[in-house]
Amino acid sequence: MRCSEMSKMLTAKEIAPGAMITEPGSAMKFETGDWRSFRPVLDREKYIDCLTCWIFCPDDSIIAKDGKMEGFRLSHCKGCGICARNCPKNAIRMEPEGV
Amino acid sequence: MDIGINGDSAVALAWKQVDPDVCAAYPITPQTIIVERFSDFVADGEVETEFVTAESEHSAMSICIGAASAGARTVTATASAGVTYMWETLGIAAGMRVPITMAVANRALSAPINIHCDHSDVMSARDLGWILIFAENVQEAYDNAIMAMKIAEHPDVRLPVMHNLDGFILSHAIERMSTLETHTVKNFVGEYKSKHSLLDIEHPITHGAMDQQDYYFEHKYQLAEAMQGAIKVIEDVFEEFGSISGRKYDLLEPYRCDDAEYVSIVIGSTAGTIKEAVDQLREEGHKVGSIKVRVYRPFPTEMMSKLLEGKKAAAVLDRHMAIGSTGPMFGDVCATAIDLEKPPELVNYIYGLGGRDVPVSDLKKVYMDMIEGNCKKVNYLGVRI
Structure with a gap:
């Protein structure tokens, strides 16, 4: 958390006491993508839509539509690399962020 | 009943x-x-x-x-x-x-x-x-x-x-x-x-x-x-x-404090024993009183500050040793006293550890030490040194 972002956040008066989360499913709003130091990149020459990456992703960061792999949901992808490691075609590589 | x-x-x-x-x-x-x-x-x-x-x-x-x-x-x-x-x-x-x-x-x-x-x-x-x-x-x-x-x-x-x-x-x-x-x-x-x-x-x-x-x-x-x-x-x-x-309680409960010059601040059953010490010393002509701390957290700073106003000295009795520092309540009372223009002299007594008996005579000694100026900053009541 960068200090410059603190001012945009809720104050002690605005948040629920006891760190209670009163809204179900609100983890959707908590974007964990900025934790990432490596980003997954898809090689469109190699991929075969097997969706192994979708099965293995511990978050919900593989965009799958009508049985097709359409890319990564980077707002929540933490860059763990599990998709790349398990891809049977080596169609996903991890590239350093911010380089 | x-x-x-x-x-x-x-x-x-x-x-x-x-x-x-x-x-x-x-x-x-x-x-x-x-x-x-x-x-x-x-x-x-x-x-x-x-x-x-x-x-x-x-x-x-x-x-x-x-x-x-x-x-x-x-x-x-x-x-x-x-x-x-x-x-x-x-x-x-x-x-x-x-x-x-x-x-x-x-x-x-x-x-x-x-x-x-x-x-x-x-x-x-x-x-x-x-x-x-x-x-x-x-x-x-x-x-x-x-x-x-x-x-x-x-x-x-x-x-x-x-x-x-x-x-x-x-x-x-x-x-x-x-x-x-x-x-x-x-x-x-x-x-x-x-x-x-x-x-x-x-x-x-x-x-x-x-x-x-x-x-x-x-x-x-x-x-x-x-x-x-x-x-x-x-x-x-x-x-x-x-x-x-019909039982009225307060955060702090002063006993014979109004005109007292020397007060003690104490928690728990000793607050009862100390009333006897106060009564005996009053009979002997000493202007003493005591403050019972009924609520310790939150610490009633404002009320404590008012009760300490104008007192010559106050002894804080802690039935716990914050080893390496003073008794815990002593710190709280000192932090309160800095609000006062003329804070009383404050001393700390560690007492009654491990169930050591706290007789009226020991508690009278606390007051007499204050009156006669015989206190250290931190004192250990009734321990054999």
Whole structure:
């Protein structure tokens, strides 16, 4: 958390006491993508839509539509690399962020 | 009705009259009688409480936190090593803002192992976000058990409360005490309705979530605010309790302080003994008084400051040693006194550790030391040096 972002956040008066989360499913709003130091990149020459990456992703960061792999949901992808490691075609590589 | 009863049984009686939803506990001297008596009431069908016999204090408090999060009015009791075994969960109870009330029959911490009274259990836990209330006698042990629930559950507070009674001196000694009618007690505490129950499936919520660097500090700040807000709530609850019982309590209770030049500040049963010392010294012509600290957290800074105004000296009596520093209450009182234009000379007395007897003669000596200017900054009352 960068200090410059603190001012945009809720104050002690605005948040629920006891760190209670009163809204179900609100983890959707908590974007964990900025934790990432490596980003997954898809090689469109190699991929075969097997969706192994979708099965293995511990978050919900593989965009799958009508049985097709359409890319990564980077707002929540933490860059763990599990998709790349398990891809049977080596169609996903991890590239350093911010380089 | 007046009865003869010991402090532990008085707490159990208060719980019986309230009939709380859940009690999870593990026995430990000198608290054991509380949960023993209360489990009798459960077994005999006199209450509808779900009584959970835990395998340790850590589990007992964890069960209490779960039950309270589910919206149950939850009670437990412990002492000494039980408090320290609960350590991790004590902070969790406060941080999660669950209004558990816990009776603590104050007992020394090991080592050396010792089952007798001092305040090292509760005082070691003083920074964790629990409201701390102390009893001078059995009557107060009973009254505090009832009032604690109303304070803890107040929507402006929502903090757990430890209501303390001196081990053996109050927990086991039988005193005369006046009970309230059960319906009066029930009306006073009212029905507890949690605003955020885990069992409310219409409004699913998460208790005990994680905070990163982003929100942890804000949630801790909320605790500080809730503690400050609790002062007014505690005063109101004491006031209301006075109207049903005729017993009027306050955060601090001065005794013969108005014209006193030398005062002592003391917690628990010694606050009773010291009144005798004050009376005897008054007869001998000394202008002395005492201040009983009934509520230690939140510390009633403003009221303490007013009571200390114009005094020549004040002795703070701590039944706990914050090893490596002064007694804990001495620090609180010093921080209060800096608000005064002419603060009294402040001295600290560590006393009564491990149940060491505190006779009137020793307490008179504290005053005479002050009057004659014989005090060090930190003094150890009655220890053989």
